[in-house]
Amino acid sequence: MARQFSVRRQTGFTTIAMICFFALYLPIAVLVIYAFNAGQSLSIWEGFSLRWFVKAFENQHVIEASIRSLQIAVVAALVATAAATMAALATTRTEPYRGLTLKYAFINQPLMIPEIVTAVALLIFFSRIKVWTGYSGLGYLIAAHTAFCIPFAYLPIRARLENMDLTLERAAADLYATPWKTFRYVTLPLLWPGILAGLMLAFVISLDDVVITEFVKSAGQDTLPTYMLGQLRRAITPEMNAISTLFLLLSICIVTVFFFVNKKRI
């Protein structure tokens, strides 16, 4: 019997895999470990302590930036997911027509355009509006985040819709369900895992954003990532590590919840 080709049997495969693995996770592990350092240093271990976590929690800037980040992420993710759901329904529950591909491209364009370009464009655009309206609240950041979150929410929802058997909706209509009831009792429950995936993805993407936020924010509107970026220009203490570790923990929690929710569904 001829031996099948297997990547795993190639010489050096394991070594390369291990190097990549360490390159990815070792820095993060080091970061997390030094969050618990008792001393000031990021490279000399002086014993275990939770002082930097306490310090982070007592830092008013950190708390304000965190709350702002969450506010923006929650609103942006919810609005983006609602919009993405409607867009996904509109682009899959229709006979293919001319211009549909263009619509896909239009919805997904934020993925293609370099973020810095969008950031500059929004900076110029919003500064005009700020002058005209005099409003300079969180609305700009939320609007910007919503816009770039839509394609991320759209992709899993559309994937789910495309895999859904259209006959199910037809069966509902056959059993006297109006279009709205069909959506409410059949499409939505089956689409739910896709919507949750979209929501979480949008939430994480918004939480993580630096470039657009940095350009769009007004004075005193730091989110957690832009606050951290600002701090890096000064002397760094393990407080940064502690904040990063908490941030990481939140991310892991979201992904875990998402994993279990998705697994439970069909």
Next chain:
Amino acid sequence: MADLNAVEIRNVSKIFGFGEFAFAAVNDTSVAIRQNEFFTLLGPSGCGKTTLLRLIAGFEFPTAGEILLNGANIAAMPPFKRPVNTVFQSYALFPHMTVAENIGFGLQMLGRPKAEIEARVAEMLKLVRMEELRGRRTSQISGGQQQRVALARALAPQPKVLLLDEPLSALDYKLRKDMQIELKRLQSETGITFIFVTHDQEEALTMSDRVAVMSAGRILQVGSPREIYDAPTDRFVADFIGETNFLKGRVVSITDGIAQVDTGVGGRIAAALPQGFVPEGEVTVVLRPEHAMLCAPDHSGACQMTGTLENVVYFGTDTHYHVRLADGVTSFTLREQNKPLQAARFASGDRVGIAIESNAARVLRN
């Protein structure tokens, strides 16, 4: 009400695509389906059966023509307003609901009271013998059970007409035979008009009150299984259902709808003419293999044709004879039932005669 047809299709066409890609899946077709009958649409894959069914269900709207349900034109009515239910080929059970929830869905959408829904669901579960599985998810039951749930779900709202699109094609042979009997029982117990789609001629013949044979978007013949089998009026129908011999000939005389046809391979054949059909020039006569017998060629009078026996195939219950007729071109198949310990009467290469049973041969329209 009693005189109205359950469903009437009037000159319905369904054209998909535009311009040079335009394609008539249903082509100017008319048919009337009576109250409480088991009506079957039979035809090869791609002939437009599903499209016709979907036009009745309301998933497609006709390009032209009328669809009447109990006399009312429903051609433009959306599916959720039509008192018609469908059993889908893929069953299309809702995966996020239990068996009972699936069955109750139609009544729930109609806004019926809870108590009524529960009673009806229980009744349906009993009808399809699925009482113990009411709380199961539809992914946790077998294909045959899913089939029953799909049936119960479609029957629960007591539709005027039940549409079934090849509902048995996904089942294995044994289960299919059981479900055929089950479907017949459900139809007679509920008294609901069934419109059943299949490409399996045996299924159509054994289950139906009447059969419509379709080809290329048109209904060619409608009749009882016996009529369709014994008296096909169309070449396609004769060829699609069972085995058939086709003979070319000329009509010599006509009396009382029976034509004397000269086939040029022996004597004349008496063949029935389709109603209202006036033959011109050459006609085609059809004859089932079991409606002819081999005889000695010199036995004049009884033998209408002569030829050479080419091949004898023994099948246990019967024997098939393949004869090359006297014109040297046409081949003719006969099927004779075997009797116990009967010696073969003829061998390959023998010159033989063919005797045709009376009332067996028919002239085709085309």
